[in-house]
Amino acid sequence: MSDTTLRLPRPSLYPERRVPRETPMDFRARSLLSLAAPLGGSRTRALRRIVRLTNAAALPPTVTDDALRTRAADLSLRLRAGPWPPAPALVAESFALVREASARVTGMRHFDVQVMGAAALVRGMVAEMQTGEGKTLTATLAAITAGLAGVPVHLVTSNDYLAARDAEEMGPLYRFFGLTVGAVVEGVKPEERRRAYAADITYCCNKEAAFDYLKDRIHLRERADNLHLRVESLVTDRPRLPLLLHRGLPFAIVDEADSVLIDEARIPLIISRSVPPSPEAEETYRRALHLAQGMQEGRHFKHQKALNRVDLTEDGRSDLAEAVRDWDGSWRVPVIREDLVRKALTALLTLHRGEDYLVREDKIEIVDEYTGRRMPDRSWSEGLHQFVELKEGVPLSSARETLARMTYQRFFRRYRWLSGMTGTARSVTAELQATYGLKVATIPTNRTPQRRIRPARIFADAAARWQAVAQRAAEIHATGAPILIGTRSVEASERAADAMRALGLGFTVLNAEQDAEEASIIARAGQMGAITVATNMAGRGTDIKLGEGVAAMGGLHVLMTERHDSARIDRQLAGRCARQGQPGQVETLLSMQDDLLTQLSTWSPAKLARLGGRARFFDAAQRAIERRHAAMRRELMRVDSQMGDMLAFTGTQE
Amino acid sequence: MDPSFLSPTWYRVADLQPRLKSHAQIHRMKYRGQTWHVLQDHQSGQFFRVSPAANLMICLMDGRRSVNWLWLHACETYPDDPPTQDETIRLLALLHQADLMHTDLDPDLGELERRSQRNETRAIMSRLRNPLALRFPLFDPDKFLDATFPLLRWLFTPFGMLLWLCLVGSGATLAVMNADVLTADLADRILATQNLLLLALTYPAVKAVHELGHGYATKAAGGEVHEMGIMFLVLMPIPYVDASAASAFASKWQRMLVGSAGILVELALASGAMIFWLYAEPGIARAVAFNVMLIGGVSTLLFNGNPLLRFDGYYVFSDLLEIPNLGPRSNKYLGYLVQSRLFGLRSAQTPVTQRGERGWFAFYAIASFVYRIGITITIALFIASKFFIVGILLALMALANMFVWPVLKGLKFVLTNKALKERRGRAIAWTVVLAALPIGFVTAVPLPYATVVQGVVLPPQVAVVRTEAEGFLTAIAEDRDLRATQPLVALSDPMLGTQEAILTAQLDEMRQRLGAAVVLDQVAAQALRAQIAHLEGALALERRRVATLDVVAPRDGVFLTNIADRHIGRLVPKGSEVGYLVQPGELVVRAVVPQTRIDLVRQRPGAVALRYGSAPAALHHARPLREATESRELPHPALSAAGGGTLQIDPTDPDRRRLLLPAFQIDLAVIDPPKGQRIGETVWVRFDHGTEPLARRFYRAVRQVFLSQFDV
Secondary structure (H helix, E strand, C coil): CCCCCCCCCCCCCCCCCCCCCCCHHHHHHHHHHHCCHHHHCCCCHHHHHHHHHHHHCCCCCCCCHHHHHHHHHHHHHHHHHCCCCCCHHHHHHHHHHHHHHHHHHCCCCCCHHHHHHHHHHHCCEEEECCCCCCHHHHHHHHHHHHHHCCCCEEEEECCHHHHHHHHHHHHHHHHHCCCCEEEECCCCCHHHHHHHHHCCEEEEEHHHHHHHHHHHHHHHCCCCCHHHHHHHHHHCCCCCHHHCCCCCCCEEEECCHHHHHHHHHHCCEEEEEEECCCHHHHHHHHHHHHHHHCCCECCCEEEECCCCEEEECHHHHHHHHHHCCCCCHHHHCHHHHHHHHHHHHHHHHCCCECCCEEEECCEEEEECCCCCCEECCCCCCCCHHHHHHHHHCCCCCCEEEEEEEECHHHHHHCCCEEEEEECCCHHHHHHHHHHHCCEEEECCCCCCCEEEECCCEEECCHHHHHHHHHHHHHHHHHHCCCEEEEECCHHHHHHHHHHHHHCCCCCEEECCCCCHHHHHHHHHCCCCCCEEEEEHHHHCCCCCCCCCCCHHHCCEEEEECCCCCCHHHHHHHHCCCCCCCCEEEEEEEEECCCHHHHCCCCCCHHHHHHCCCCHHHHHHHHHHHHHHHHHHHHHHHHHHHHHHHHHHHHCCCC | CCCCCCCCCHHHCCCCCCEECCCCCEEEEEECCEEEEEEEECCCCEEEEECHHHHHHHHCCECCCCHHHHHHHHHHHCCCCCCCHHHHHHHHHHHHHCCCEECCCCCCHHHHHHHHHHHHHHHHHHHHHCCCEEEEEEECCHHHHHHHHHHHHHHHCHHHHHHHHHHHHHHHHHHHHCHHHHHCCHHHHHHCHHHHHHHHHHHHHHHHHHHHHHHHHHHHCCCCCCCEEEEEECCEEEEEECCHHHHHCCCHHHHHHHHHHHHHHHHHHHHHHHHHHHHCCCCHHHHHHHHHHHHHHHHHHHHHCCCCCCCHHHHHHHHHHCCCCHHHHHHHHHHHHHHHHHCCCCCCCCCCCCCCHHHHHHHHHHHHHHHHHHHHHHHHHHHHHHCHHHHHHHHHHHHHHHHHHHHHHHHHHHHHCCCCHHHHHHHHHHHHHHHHHHHHHHHCCCEEEEEEEEEEEECCHHHEEECCCCEEEEEECCCCEECCCCEEEEEECHHHHHHHHHHHHHHHHHHHHHHHHCCCCHHHHHHHHHHHHHHHHHHHHHHHHHHHCCEECCCCEEEECCCCHHHCCCEECCCCEEEEEECCCCCEEEEEEEHHHHHHHHHCCCCEEEEECCEEEEEEEEEECCCCEECCECCCHHHEHHHCCCECECCCCCCCCEECCCEEEEEEEECCCCCCCCCCCEEEEEEEEEEECHHHHHHHHHHHHHHHHHCC
């Protein structure tokens, strides 16, 4: 922040929204009410008004940069004097300033639809903007307005790369107004994190922000209110405030809101610490393994190979009880001892070295069942991992002990103001309303999209599909148009690569999460003659810029090789082409052996293949999985609220 | 480990060091030979059974031991039934809710406030949810009871018991002896407006004494009573006493004494009132006594003392059986049977914890359900007879509570319960079967359908035999087959003979005078001739009267008469009915069909069957003679309620011949008449309508009710 600007003391040391603890009854009532959310219409009238006001407040290009800054400082004072969100007139004034500055600094002037989207953000809504409408730029309007109003902003992205990229790209614009920008990505040290969070505008990935908050909660477990923190920093020699990473949860603009707020909210966040195994625990594991080795299949236990499952028989139980008769401690509890022995048996019988795991440098490395890749950071459940280590004679690894646990739903609801952007919010309107109280505003497109979507082709088996994908790629490649082949998994990428290698095509593969280098590959994916194979990770947020002359050839071709669990992810992938009024084509090539069908059906893939191609199976399967996921999220919320209610006596919710 | 054994949220409680607050109480109880530990929540007045392992954990909470330690210790001590982590968390939550536990955490004032607010909201909510039984605590009667109890201590001795037995015994005996006087016109007496008012005043008074009974019994057993107030049960203010301290008594006899104190008091009151009522003069005091008997006797037997409803009797009963929570667990047991036996759900949890409970559960669940439905429908109909809409609403509410909600809950369970996941198909199939059976039976299975009414044997109009002259009865014919002109009834009139003799003599005299005068005086002769003609006419008349004194059969037939030999010598006025002369098959049966059924009888004519009151075993057949006609005239006194029949007579009709409700009369010719059927004999007439499922009949009945009540 420049020296001329006024910096006020923070009224609240750790502002966040106090979400009232809700009973299961409240939860049910809210879910019911939210069903009416999609009926609310697109709520764009108020937003259009802000667009009109912004256009009216447009500044002539003759105004000098310094004059812009002076105006901004003046506006900042007025914004700070009022509440957040500010009055439409102030918002429009701010937007007009930012628009003009952006044109000078980045060369991009916000379109009207972007102004409209930003107005939705300021009002705490989810702006549904078509893919390729420039959400990154849209966010700057709202972020700078908040920054000028003294409200710290978290721009939450779905991955680290996007956080770093956007912070980098938009940094100059923020700095033009004297606002500081920080980015929090994986690997950043706590000191830097603290600094980044202290900036006026912080770009961060949802995971980092949530985990950092959870770490703060461990410190703040009891007595987190403002007064306590203030007094504490005066009277104690070890105040907790400097330990905290965040400075509260004021205003969040969540990019790819459906992915971050909905899709990823299925799994709770857990912070755990490692606890080195105690000698007693090791002795217990050793004894259990020894007991398991002495058991006979059939008499003491049954091994169902197909299910990878071991169950003790009645004889097994009674013999085990007999064997441990004189031992004390947890051995006396049948549930515990039988579980120990069963896990030992599982480790002995169902997990094989070389297939399920490798032993490297005295460590067990799990091999992923589907991809065949090593997963050095993964471990089996408590106990099972230790038994495999004992079996292989390597030192026991540490057990994990939960320190804090939180759901994304709870985290995002703690922001005092929450807003979001996404290309695909339609199908989750009700859930956004129910869970976060977010309303969805549908923003029109700037130019008519020119995306051509060809009907899906469906093949009986996967092999035929990959062949067709390669052939199609060859045909398109012959015209010179760039091709993006979207796959569902790393394994699928490799099969696509094999098929194309067979036809002698040159291509680039992008697997796993993006880093900066891979991002540059993506950026080149729009060049003439480029063929890029990428997992759906590449789907979101990336802007593939078309090379020269490509638009004339029909733009980027997207070949979708599978349908994803959610139709929204499919739409995101399709949204990589035909951005901002450019042409583009989408083709889908499916097979009846795709995961989408096999994971739902009890039929064998071979049997499914005999059904022949039926497009409606895919739609039905996708809907079924979406329903299943929605049910999982509801269940998580329900259990969370129920436990929160029951565990009220522990004082905290994490 | 079995995932349900551990909890992902365990880390939040594992290191807590809870300490039990000093006022926490765990009561040790014996139920059917088992030891139960019962935790008392003073906040909500509820009691919770805690497992032995939970009891151990609670007892070891000293503020130093961590929850994790307590849990492990409990697992090791009770290896066969170790508490799961979730159970332990629930136990802690329960202790916290009941404000029985400190933790090492500083008290969170915000949380305390939220909790007290929530308790308040919950109290308000529970009132709103049950507006028919609002409770308003008023004062703490403990000191009052303590002060007055010494005066009544003698009641809780063997002597007091004996006294009670004598009183109630004599009351009951007197009630049985005077049953007919007591029950005559019961409904009229109870529902008379003045009495309703009196009842409304007496009821709270009786209940106040009843509640004091609970209070003193609690005192007698050494408990405390800290709440007394007014409860609005269906808007009727009734005092109540919180005797929940009794639940903590170790002896079941003490618990039963407290539970039954109210019943004992009411029965004693009713007996006293019985004695008073018998010996008192009619007046307000006697009316009050009658109501006290009604409340103390009838309401105790039907409601309060009846174990099948959840009132005092229920608690006494479940204490007697040593099965706490009998009602809810019985219902659970039925649910468990369905889940485990029909759905094959192995994870279904049985509520049976002790031997001998199974049978009681099955019995109680069904018996109480049936009784509840019966009593509710009866009450609803009783009220509907006075206040139609209120009664119907009550009936609908009762139906919703007893059928609709349980069915919906069951459906929800079948359709969404996770445990049923793999057996949902089977569960749904069984549900469909179970639902289809009664529904199918009611809607699809045609059942015999008929209208049964009373009728009476009547002669046709032509058969009436009347006297044509006045006379004294001298003889009657036997009621056997007679030919035409055979005498039926012989009358005599001694005056008739005398008159004839006088007339004959006068006629003779005139004729002789005429013989003498005819040549002498033509004028006198003319006058005599006129006199003779007059006398001849008079004589002819006299002779005809003599001739018609005897009634002869106008045709062949059977003479039916009510006149017997003992009537001989009586004066019979001219034109009286002396009997009927009927030919075989000529007797008709007149049936009276109420308006509600006439449509059926007309629209769906079928076989008509008869059973005579004198010989109900034999079945006879009949056919309608003509269309039914509407008439409110009672065809024969034998059909009226007073005459032993079923028809109600309009009490405002001075002749007692007008029917209360509109009805239709239909004459039936008996195809195979029995021998010796008597005029005025009552007959059960059955109009057959073929077969029809119950649902259609129900629809028709409801339709008619609405037609008559709302004209829709």
